[in-house]
Amino acid sequence: MKYKVQIIFRQLLILVCTLVTVIACNEKKAEEAQTPTKPNVLVLLTDQWRAQATGYAGDPNVDTPHLDSLAAISVNFKNAVSGMPVCSPFRASLLTGQRPLTHGVFMNDVQLDTNAVTIAKVFNKEGYDTGYIGKWHLDGHGRLQNVAPGQRRQGFQFWKGNECTHDYNESVYYDNDDPDRKIWDGYDTFQQTDAAIDYIAERKSSKNPFMMILSYGTPHAPYHTAPLEYRNRFDPEKIQLRKNVPDSLQERAKKDLAGYYAHIAALDDMIGKVIKNLKESGQFENTIIVFTADHGDLLGSHGAYKKQQPYEESARVPMLYYIPEKLKIAAGERDALMNSEDIMPTLLSLCNIAIPATVEGLDYRPYMEGKENIGHATLLSCVQPFGQWNKVKHGGREYRAIKTLQYTYARDLNGPWLLFDNINDPYQLFNLVGNEGYRTLQDELEKQLSHRLKETGDEFLPGMEYIKKWGYPVDETGTVPYTN
Incomplete structure (x- = not known):
């Protein structure tokens, strides 16, 4: 008799454990259903x-x-x-x-x-x-x-x-x-x-x-x-x-x-x-x-x-x-x-x-x-030379630039403008454009920039050409209304 009671108790214990597991699983599924996958x-x-x-x-x-x-x-x-x-x-x-x-x-x-x-x-x-x-x-x-x-x-x-x-x-x-x-x-x-x-x-x-x-x-x-x-x-x-x-x-x-x-x-x-x-x-x-x-x-x-x-x-x-x-x-x-x-x-x-x-x-x-392994270089650009904070009197101009892990090289409409070694000159105090010691580097970065512009279909036209292309309005002075 004692043996039969033990068997029944074990069976009940297994049943309870099974029910608890099923309930827990259902609760987890319900919670997962409410949580975006x-x-x-x-x-x-x-x-x-x-x-x-x-x-x-x-x-x-x-x-x-x-x-x-x-x-x-x-x-x-x-x-x-x-x-x-x-x-x-x-x-x-x-x-x-x-x-x-x-x-x-x-x-x-x-x-x-x-x-x-x-x-x-x-x-x-x-x-x-x-x-x-x-x-x-x-x-x-x-x-x-x-x-x-x-x-x-x-x-x-x-x-x-x-x-x-x-x-x-x-x-x-x-x-x-x-x-x-x-x-x-x-x-x-x-x-x-x-x-x-x-x-x-x-x-x-x-x-x-x-x-x-x-x-x-x-x-x-x-x-x-x-x-x-x-x-x-x-x-x-x-x-x-x-x-x-x-x-x-x-x-x-x-x-x-x-x-x-x-x-x-x-x-x-x-x-x-x-x-x-x-x-x-x-x-x-x-x-x-x-x-x-x-x-x-x-x-x-x-x-x-x-x-x-x-x-x-x-x-x-x-x-x-x-x-x-x-x-x-x-x-x-x-x-x-x-x-x-x-x-x-x-x-x-x-x-x-x-x-x-x-x-x-x-x-x-x-x-x-x-x-x-990507992201070794990328483009910087400015189409608008007449913005409030990019006027020529503030040193601004239209440009295209290539930035690498070490250098920033920029060209404006007239040719090479800036070349900085951002690792050795983190505050960009020394413009290396035209420096004889960096001629080969400048030429290489110019090639990279030209390749990127061709790759992205950028003809690097004067800013007003893009204004006309997109049909944006100009004011009586011939410039585009702009605020900062």
């Missing part, structure tokens, strides 16, 4: 943040603890560039994976073709929820204006933003389909961050993964409009300038850099806030995060301000890719010269989405996996 994508886009201005890049003036932590677990393309370093061209290349002379946005304040094959349209077709928050600058219909729902939003379903503003306190935005102007309450960097966190939280219950671009307007000028608590952290007298800022601009540059770093400190806190919320909501390990900027800022270097020129402070941008562990891509620094048009195909590839034939950029996933 494809990764989410979050692009943190900033405006005018030069690559040198982070703690992890070694800037002595600013601490960026949240970005430093992100960099430590990310792929860091330390030589990434903005191929045409000015706002709208970068943004159009980000959205289309094309170079500016292909998509036509080679200057600010013109509209990206509404028929373009964009990153949002592609992700939509793959079942993603798509959202955009912040500065757009691709509509060409006037600043502070609503980018109307429909084709002009280039496929983004969720929307909280405006065409362009550089007023970062109580600034204008539009909320999805509502045509009435709204005002961000206070510093828009804070409010845009909260809007992004709300969007991400709402996606938690969705069966679809999300792809969102959070587009901040800072640290672009005006430099002195961050909240007081951040401005108080930076004393202009203690700012350490780069060695290429001339004496005549040093006082101004120190003051402006103090404000620039105040914006950066605020952004760093907000990026930390977004990442903290992703972790708390359980979405961090299924989200690809890209942190970058549309271009840099000279801030006195080479005697100039803002962007458009081929110098390091203008053309180099931060480029971090946090990639979930399941994709088995090791974090760490990479040398490759990732360019603006490379972001879209790389993100699509990381999500196992087919790259459209319209895309010209490189897919860097195989490179990150150690399967390909």
